[in-house]
Amino acid sequence: MIERHIEEALLHALEAYGVFEEDVQLELERPKDPSHGDLSSNVALILAKRLGRKPRELAGEIAATVELDKDLVESVEIAGPGFINFRYAHTALTRPLLEIVEKGEHYGESNAGEGERVILEYISANPTGPLNIVSARAAAVGSTLHRVMHKAGYRPTSEFYVNNAGRQVRLFGESLRARYLQAKGQEAEVPEDGYQGEYVREIAAELLERGVALFDELKELDTGRIIGELAVPKGTPDDWLELDEEESTRAFGSCGIIILLLSHRRTCRRFAVHFDSWYLESEIHQSNRIERALKLLRDGGHVYEKEGAVWLRTTDFGDEKDRVLVRSDGTPTYFLPDIAYHLSKKERGAELAIDFLGPDHHGYIARMQAAMECLGYPPGWLEIIILQQVNLIQDGKPLEMSKRAGRLVTMDQLIDEVGRDVARFFFLARKNSSHLDFDLDLARQQSNDNPGWYVKYAHARICSVLRNAKAHGVQEKTASLDELELLTEESEIALCRLLPELPGIVARAAAARDLARLTRFAIEVATAFHQFYQQCRILTDDAALTRARLTLSQATRVVLANTLELLGMEAPERM
RNA sequence: GCGCCCGUAGCUCAGCAGGAUAGAGCAUCGGACUUCUAAUCCGACGGUCGCAGGUUCGAAUCCUGCCGGGCGCGCCA
Numbered sequence: 001m002i003e004r005h006i007e008e009a010l011l012h013a014l015e016a017y018g019v020f021e022e023d024v025q026l027e028l029e030r031p032k033d034p035s036h037g038d039l040s041s042n043v044a045l046i047l048a049k050r051l052g053r054k055p056r057e058l059a060g061e062i063a064a065t066v067e068l069d070k071d072l073v074e075s076v077e078i079a080g081p082g083f084i085n086f087r088y089a090h091t092a093l094t095r096p097l098l099e100i101v102e103k104g105e106h107y108g109e110s111n112a113g114e115g116e117r118v119i120l121e122y123i124s125a126n127p128t129g130p131l132n133i134v135s136a137r138a139a140a141v142g143s144t145l146h147r148v149m150h151k152a153g154y155r156p157t158s159e160f161y162v163n164n165a166g167r168q169v170r171l172f173g174e175s176l177r178a179r180y181l182q183a184k185g186q187e188a189e190v191p192e193d194g195y196q197g198e199y200v201r202e203i204a205a206e207l208l209e210r211g212v213a214l215f216d217e218l219k220e221l222d223t224g225r226i227i228g229e230l231a232v233p234k235g236t237p238d239d240w241l242e243l244d245e246e247e248s249t250r251a252f253g254s255c256g257i258i259i260l261l262l263s264h265r266r267t268c269r270r271f272a273v274h275f276d277s278w279y280l281e282s283e284i285h286q287s288n289r290i291e292r293a294l295k296l297l298r299d300g301g302h303v304y305e306k307e308g309a310v311w312l313r314t315t316d317f318g319d320e321k322d323r324v325l326v327r328s329d330g331t332p333t334y335f336l337p338d339i340a341y342h343l344s345k346k347e348r349g350a351e352l353a354i355d356f357l358g359p360d361h362h363g364y365i366a367r368m369q370a371a372m373e374c375l376g377y378p379p380g381w382l383e384i385i386i387l388q389q390v391n392l393i394q395d396g397k398p399l400e401m402s403k404r405a406g407r408l409v410t411m412d413q414l415i416d417e418v419g420r421d422v423a424r425f426f427f428l429a430r431k432n433s434s435h436l437d438f439d440l441d442l443a444r445q446q447s448n449d450n451p452g453w454y455v456k457y458a459h460a461r462i463c464s465v466l467r468n469a470k471a472h473g474v475q476e477k478t479a480s481l482d483e484l485e486l487l488t489e490e491s492e493i494a495l496c497r498l499l500p501e502l503p504g505i506v507a508r509a510a511a512a513r514d515l516a517r518l519t520r521f522a523i524e525v526a527t528a529f530h531q532f533y534q535q536c537r538i539l540t541d542d543a544a545l546t547r548a549r550l551t552l553s554q555a556t557r558v559v560l561a562n563t564l565e566l567l568g569m570e571a572p573e574r575m
Numbered sequence: 576g577c578g579c580c581c582g583u584a585g586c587u588c589a590g591c592a593g594g595a596u597a598g599a600g601c602a603u604c605g606g607a608c609u610u611c612u613a614a615u616c617c618g619a620c621g622g623u624c625g626c627a628g629g630u631u632c633g634a635a636u637c638c639u640g641c642c643g644g645g646c647g648c649g650c651c652a
Contacts, residue, residue: 025592027592027594029594031595032590032595032598033595033596036595040594040595042593042594045594045632045633048632049632055632079595080594080595081594081595081632081633082632083594083595126652163652166652167651167652168651168652307650308650309650310650311650320577320578320648321648323650324649324650325650326650327650328650329650331650333649333650333651333652334651334652335652338652359579359580359645359646359647360646360647361647362578362579362580362646362647362648363578363579363646363647363648364647365579366578366579386579386580388580388581388645388646389645389646393587429588430588431588431589433579433580433581434580434581434588435580435581435644435645435646437587437588439587442587442601450614451600453614454600454614454615456614457612457614457615458615460612460614461611461612461614461615464611464612465611465612467611468611469611472611516589520589520599523599523600524599527599530615530616531615531616531617533611533612533615533616534607534615534616534617535616537610537611538611539610539611540611574612575612575614
């Protein structure tokens with residue numbers, strides 16, 4: 001609001017030069033260096049050339065004529081090549097503390113997203129194996145973007161797309177069937193290109209031991225939805241062996257998928273990840289969406305036939321070559337159901353679709369986005385974010401992630417090893433597009449070297465002070481505006497400046513899909529608090545000062561707790 | 576060959592809708608607990624922002640070309 005006030009005053013002052021709102025984009029920014037004031041404008045630098053003036057001179061004139069509320073803005077100065085710097089009045093710095101405490105867990109919300117409906121798709125790992133490290137990164141980033149968008153006024157839903165159709169599933173069924181036979185002591189071979197992983201053997205062993213009772217245990221994890229829609233094979237595993245080969249393979253395949261999918265859900269839950277829906281690829285095949293997608297593409301004039309196959313002219317929209325939709329043997333490629341799946345997202349009301357994909361999929365972006373344009377969707381409707389690879393570092397060296405060696409490769413093992421909060425923080429602390437070196441030794445340390453702990457410690461420390469205040473009979477009363485005037489130490493002011501940035505940080509993190517801004521902000525706030533704590537005693541003999549500092553602490557706690565909540569981390573009251 | 580990502584302090588990374596002396600953490604060295612959690616804080620050391628051009632009043636930031644590292648380029652999914 002104070003920024004809005006300055007912006008309007010500045011625009012008003014510019015009218016004298018024949019410059020109006022539509023002529024210039026005001027960029028008011030917070031200077032890094034506090035000696036440059038609280039808000040800075042480069043408008044004189046931008047306009048100098050157009051007006052044929054010297055920047056510094058022009059800045060001086062504007063600064064002299066701009067009309068500001070003295071209660072909000074203490075001073076206006078020109079500096080450097082021609083910046084106009086505004087310094088807030090003290091009360092304008094401390095007043096936001098009251099709003100923060102008042103709003104509590106709602107602080108940070110905004111309407112920046114204007115209710116836009118977004119479907120976020122992430123992880124979407126094949127249900128034929130355990131979740132791995134890249135899945136963990138996707139889980140952290142996707143779920144946090146979901147929370148952040150929600151807070152910033154979008155209407156996001158999160159979705160896990162389950163590839164439960166196609167060749168992979170059949171292969172998996174064959175592999176599991178073979179392992180089951182082996183477990184019974186019979187001769188069987190896992191297919192050459194099948195699933196060799198140890199986990200298949202484990203599932204087979206469990207199946208042998210407990211039979212279909214295994215499902216009953218797992219059903220507790222299910223809201224009824226997944227198992228309800230995935231046909232549970234009838235009878236026992238031994239019955240399935242009696243079926244003809246195709247039926248038998250299918251039974252073992254669906255059984256394995258149900259088991260893995262539910263374990264994925266359990267793993268996600270451990271990681272504070274919740275999906276609003278699990279969308280089955282089989283649903284796409286059972287509905288008429290594939291035919292409809294194909295018809296829509298045809299109607300748009302982007303489909304042709306060549307060498308017996310059906311092609312989509314994705315080159316119409318910037319792809320490097322056209323892509324096959326239906327093979328010459330009449331079966332659809334992976335591409336077509338995927339288009340149909342995105343058609344369903346649109347039909348379910350998505351105004352924007354964001355997919356998180358692994359590093360091996362960036363060749364996929366151009367064709368998928370082109371396909372969406374072939375369907376007539378606006379450019380940008382589908383946004384694909386590539387999460388780069390994760391290297392686990394141990395003893396200063398990259399850990400070989402060999403499946404055979406059984407090294408730490410699954411998401412569950414990672415959570416066991418370093419805990420949910422630290423893992424999430426590490427994943428969220430990097431830009432999505434950056435390769436990420438995950439330092440296991442650092443992550444395991446419960447010390448100041450570990451930024452996740454650092455932030456949580458700040459929160460616990462505040463809670464400790466608040467407890468002490470209560471124990472000493474200090475009333476839980478928010479300070480008055482006059483009392484807040486007592487906050488004058490450098491570290492106090494620094495905190496006051498920082499805390500009100502939360503709503504803007506959240507809104508920008510959502511808009512840029514950049515969650516690393518939040519982790520950085522969390523560290524900044526924690527640092528500012530630790531400095532304040534070091535410099536100022538909170539509980540003093542001066543009741544008014546104590547109230548002011550407790551209010552500042554309380555506001556800091558709110559901002560830290562809300563930020564940690566967005567990151568999917570615990571905000572502990574004691575450590 | 577084409578495309579995507581990355582190249583900033585010894586290490587891990589910020590900063591990049593152009594803006595005022597390039598910032599953190601770790602590591603190294605030196606300080607601060609009779610006082611609300613020292614899982615903390617303060618200080619010192621440390622950089623031709625991969626290289627070369629260009630645009631600009633101003634470039635780590637934008638454009639072009641190189642160099643180096645990672646990944647991707649199927650009628651696989």
